Amino acid sequence: MSDLITPQTLKGFRDYLPTAMMARERLMEIARQVYRSYGFSPIDTPALEYANILLGKGGEESDKQLFRFIDSGERDVALRFDLTVPFARFTAEHLSEIGIPFKRYHLGTVWRGEKPQKGRYREFMQCDFDTIGTTSNAADIETLLVIHDLLVKIGFERFTVRVNNRMVLNGLLEKIGLIGQTSGVLRALDKLAKIGRDAVIAEMTDKVGTTPEQAAQVLDLASLTGSNTDILNRLEALLEGSEVGLQGVARLRELCAVSQAAGIPEERVQLDVSIARGLDYYTGTIYETFLTDMPGIGSICSGGRYDNLAGLFTKEKLPGVGASLGLDRLLAAMEELGLVDQTSTPAQVLIACFEAERLGDYCRIGRVLRQAGVGVEIFPDAKKVGQQLKYADRKGFRLALIAGSNEFAKGVWQVKDLKAMQQTEVAEADLVTHIQAALAK
Amino acid sequence: MSDLITPQTLKGFRDYLPTAMMARERLMEIARQVYRSYGFSPIDTPALEYANILLGKGGEESDKQLFRFIDSGERDVALRFDLTVPFARFTAEHLSEIGIPFKRYHLGTVWRGEKPQKGRYREFMQCDFDTIGTTSNAADIETLLVIHDLLVKIGFERFTVRVNNRMVLNGLLEKIGLIGQTSGVLRALDKLAKIGRDAVIAEMTDKVGTTPEQAAQVLDLASLTGSNTDILNRLEALLEGSEVGLQGVARLRELCAVSQAAGIPEERVQLDVSIARGLDYYTGTIYETFLTDMPGIGSICSGGRYDNLAGLFTKEKLPGVGASLGLDRLLAAMEELGLVDQTSTPAQVLIACFEAERLGDYCRIGRVLRQAGVGVEIFPDAKKVGQQLKYADRKGFRLALIAGSNEFAKGVWQVKDLKAMQQTEVAEADLVTHIQAALAK
Numbered sequence: 001m002s003d004l005i006t007p008q009t010l011k012g013f014r015d016y017l018p019t020a021m022m023a024r025e026r027l028m029e030i031a032r033q034v035y036r037s038y039g040f041s042p043i044d045t046p047a048l049e050y051a052n053i054l055l056g057k058g059g060e061e062s063d064k065q066l067f068r069f070i071d072s073g074e075r076d077v078a079l080r081f082d083l084t085v086p087f088a089r090f091t092a093e094h095l096s097e098i099g100i101p102f103k104r105y106h107l108g109t110v111w112r113g114e115k116p117q118k119g120r121y122r123e124f125m126q127c128d129f130d131t132i133g134t135t136s137n138a139a140d141i142e143t144l145l146v147i148h149d150l151l152v153k154i155g156f157e158r159f160t161v162r163v164n165n166r167m168v169l170n171g172l173l174e175k176i177g178l179i180g181q182t183s184g185v186l187r188a189l190d191k192l193a194k195i196g197r198d199a200v201i202a203e204m205t206d207k208v209g210t211t212p213e214q215a216a217q218v219l220d221l222a223s224l225t226g227s228n229t230d231i232l233n234r235l236e237a238l239l240e241g242s243e244v245g246l247q248g249v250a251r252l253r254e255l256c257a258v259s260q261a262a263g264i265p266e267e268r269v270q271l272d273v274s275i276a277r278g279l280d281y282y283t284g285t286i287y288e289t290f291l292t293d294m295p296g297i298g299s300i301c302s303g304g305r306y307d308n309l310a311g312l313f314t315k316e317k318l319p320g321v322g323a324s325l326g327l328d329r330l331l332a333a334m335e336e337l338g339l340v341d342q343t344s345t346p347a348q349v350l351i352a353c354f355e356a357e358r359l360g361d362y363c364r365i366g367r368v369l370r371q372a373g374v375g376v377e378i379f380p381d382a383k384k385v386g387q388q389l390k391y392a393d394r395k396g397f398r399l400a401l402i403a404g405s406n407e408f409a410k411g412v413w414q415v416k417d418l419k420a421m422q423q424t425e426v427a428e429a430d431l432v433t434h435i436q437a438a439l440a441k
Numbered sequence: 442m443s444d445l446i447t448p449q450t451l452k453g454f455r456d457y458l459p460t461a462m463m464a465r466e467r468l469m470e471i472a473r474q475v476y477r478s479y480g481f482s483p484i485d486t487p488a489l490e491y492a493n494i495l496l497g498k499g500g501e502e503s504d505k506q507l508f509r510f511i512d513s514g515e516r517d518v519a520l521r522f523d524l525t526v527p528f529a530r531f532t533a534e535h536l537s538e539i540g541i542p543f544k545r546y547h548l549g550t551v552w553r554g555e556k557p558q559k560g561r562y563r564e565f566m567q568c569d570f571d572t573i574g575t576t577s578n579a580a581d582i583e584t585l586l587v588i589h590d591l592l593v594k595i596g597f598e599r600f601t602v603r604v605n606n607r608m609v610l611n612g613l614l615e616k617i618g619l620i621g622q623t624s625g626v627l628r629a630l631d632k633l634a635k636i637g638r639d640a641v642i643a644e645m646t647d648k649v650g651t652t653p654e655q656a657a658q659v660l661d662l663a664s665l666t667g668s669n670t671d672i673l674n675r676l677e678a679l680l681e682g683s684e685v686g687l688q689g690v691a692r693l694r695e696l697c698a699v700s701q702a703a704g705i706p707e708e709r710v711q712l713d714v715s716i717a718r719g720l721d722y723y724t725g726t727i728y729e730t731f732l733t734d735m736p737g738i739g740s741i742c743s744g745g746r747y748d749n750l751a752g753l754f755t756k757e758k759l760p761g762v763g764a765s766l767g768l769d770r771l772l773a774a775m776e777e778l779g780l781v782d783q784t785s786t787p788a789q790v791l792i793a794c795f796e797a798e799r800l801g802d803y804c805r806i807g808r809v810l811r812q813a814g815v816g817v818e819i820f821p822d823a824k825k826v827g828q829q830l831k832y833a834d835r836k837g838f839r840l841a842l843i844a845g846s847n848e849f850a851k852g853v854w855q856v857k858d859l860k861a862m863q864q865t866e867v868a869e870a871d872l873v874t875h876i877q878a879a880l881a882k
Binding site: 004005006007008009010011013014015016017018021022024032035036037038039040041042043045046047048049050052053064067069070071072073077079090092093094097098101103104109111113123131134136138141142145149254257258259260261262263310312313314315345346347350353356359360361363364366367370374375376377378379380381391 | 445446447448449450451452454455456457458459462463465466473476477478479480481482483484485486487488489490491493494505508510511512513514516518520529530531533534535538539540542544545550552554564572575577579580582583586590695698699700701702703704751753754755756785786787788791794797800801802804805807808811815816817818819820821822832835
């Protein structure tokens with residue numbers, strides 16, 4: 001070949017090398033396990049959809065970011081930018097088959113042509129779970145339990161799931177005569193953490209047209225702090241007379257009580273009346289999840305309750321609740337913080353190729369160990385043992401097995417612990433138990 | 442909404458509903474487990490690549506089938522049509538980081554705009570594994586072991602991995618003076634099963650320009666049958682004097698001996714000199730895998746040895762060997778043949794919502810069971826128990842747990858076996874053991 005093609009990925013896209021990919025597969029596997037343990041079933045939908053399915057669903061910004069094109073059959077198509085819109089299309093299309101209530105999870109890649117930033121890519125994986133076809137608070141509470149158990153299984157101890165309910169704010173807006181301005185008020189409120197109380201009040205009075213008193217009342221509500229019980233009691237007093245507001249408080253109260261009864265540590269659930277999460281989609285409980293030691297990456301698992309999942313595709317009204325783990329964003333943060341194991345082999349044992357003509361024995365013992373649940377790689381070339389051990393060390397193998405004519409004559413294997421740098425001679429009959437014990441250490 | 446958008450997938454694309462997706466996740470998980478147990482590491486690459494990375498790599502047909510477009514940054518891009526070309530680009534780009542030998546697996550979706558057929562879609566998943574950076578026959582033999590163990594883990598007993606080595610045919614062509622006509626001869630030979638011996642001979646003489654005698658010699662070689670030992674002995678005699686041919690035979694002989702030593706049943710490995718697998722890419726061992734009871738779907742796991750993976754991207758010569766499991770094709774066949782479990786829930790236990798105010802207890806016991814490894818769904822609404830049990834039955838739950846005031850007063854749960862239609866009262870302290878035992882049945 002005279003002209004080589006430059007091997008490069010597209011801007012905003014990345015390869016996953018073994019170390020990162022093993023960490024990613026671990027997160028995916030944990031997500032699947034936890035979702036499944038709560039009875040969520042997996043589904044999958046195509047990466048490509050008719051553009052009209054996706055357009056206008058995530059707002060103007062999202063339309064601009066679509067990877068959209070005309071395919072060879074003259075169809076206007078686009079890559080999915082989230083898993084929610086395909087799920088809405090999916091439920092409308094298959095409702096009679098799936099029935100309700102329906103609980104699904106979906107681990108899938110999505111594409112957004114946004115400006116690439118550190119830790120954010122144009123292709124990333126979302127891990128969504130939703131329960132649809134019920135308005136029961138049991139589903140809202142379960143969403144919290146799933147988020148909690150997911151984070152614990154990943155290995156986090158210090159985190160908080162912040163919970164709010166849109167009905168609380170709606171109740172206040174109703175009470176103070178601002179129900180028509182909900183969108184504007186929420187949009188201003190969403191900026192609270194960024195721009196501060198005074199600027200939010202200014203935006204509410206200047207842009208949304210509230211009185212300074214109304215704005216202050218909204219801010220007072222959103223700024224409530226204290227224990228969950230304190231907040232619930234204060235909200236109940238503030239919302240007296242508003243049916244919808246009190247219903248929101250009652251749902252939050254049940255959420256706190258049941259999650260505690262279910263064994264969730266109280267400090268991991270924090271009512272936070274300031275979180276609003278976007279504008280019109282969510283209608284009830286809302287969730288955001290923050291890692292205490294990585295606040296900078298924002299919420300890593302967010303979601304909420306909505307009234308009508310698939311209104312654009314079917315007349316059937318489908319209320320539901322769910323959340324989404326931002327897996328690749330979490331992974332990027334974990335990589336940056338050195339929380340990813342640097343091993344690059346999924347197997348823990350390397351059998352050295354000491355005498356090439358003994359390959360049958362190496363393969364035989366390899367299969368015996370694999371059947372006992374131990375991952376085993378056999379080095380393919382009869383290179384110097386030192387070179388093979390160097391390879392084992394670089395990849396992160398735990399043990400190396402070495403055997404040549406001497407060992408085969410005696411029916412033994414040399415087992416080398418690559419961390420402790422100790423070598424033990426083990427009879428073949430004891431090999432499986434010996435290795436399992438060594439790896440369990 | 443006045444105008445509903447028709448919820449539909451693109452032609453040639455499909456949704457995976459829970460039953461199919463659970464079967465698919467099971468296959469994916471087995472593939473990951475088996476690959477990992479042999480020390481293959483996972484990688485991932487973007488779905489989208491620069492078009493020049495992908496063009497011309499799979500032939501004209503493949504170029505025509507590309508989903509290719511100009512992105513919003515005026516880049517000429519396309520969706521990957523296989524995992525081999527991205528792997529070649531990947532190794533050229535990251536060679537210094539990954540080192541050799543390098544063993545990777547890659548489970549990924551690929552897209553081809555082919556004419557949709559029954560069981561074949563424009564989007565499907567491939568599960569590839571490869572060892573690169575070594576010419577050792579140990580890697581070729583391991584490829585066979587991996588294919589074997591993969592099929593066994595999926596649950597198949599009756600299958601054959603057909604193995605050939607390109608060097609055998611090359612040796613013959615060299616010996617009879619046809620080495621310049623290799624491509625044409627292979628192309629004709631590939632049709633043997635379809636069009637029969639006479640038509641292949643006709644094509645070789647008419648189109649490729651061999652003599653009838655030369656064509657007959659090729660066909661005689663390709664038609665060898667008998668035990669693997671018989672075939673090896675016959676080949677050795679036929680190829681006497683051809684170094685390359687005898688080297689091919691020697692590699693096949695070692696493959697048979699070592700795979701037997703490693704415990705692979707002899708009848709599952711069949712030498713077959715007629716398989717050629719495409720034209721120029723493969724240079725050594727070739728594999729095709731057929732299910733005895735589903736011959737119609739063709740080879741479900743194929744691959745081979747190649748000389749130079751990434752010659753278009755780097756001057757570094759990277760020989761390797763690998764194979765690819767056609768996961769979605771296998772799944773489609775399994776669905777058609779009724780081999781897919783019809784359950785649509787990943788959890789086996791349903792806790793009925795008997796008294797809504799007991800949600801805390803339901804959630805508590807749910808988490809206890811999940812921690813013991815039992816998947817548990819809690820029905821969200823306090824509907825009639827009969828309706829909840831109907832739901833459980835439709836989804837395929839094994840057990841239902843029911844408890845109300847009476848049970849809580851006594852500290853017991855009603856455990857209903859949904860298949861045996863038996864109900865047992867179990868003390869809460871014994872619940873985990875009872876349920877584990879019931880599910881183990």
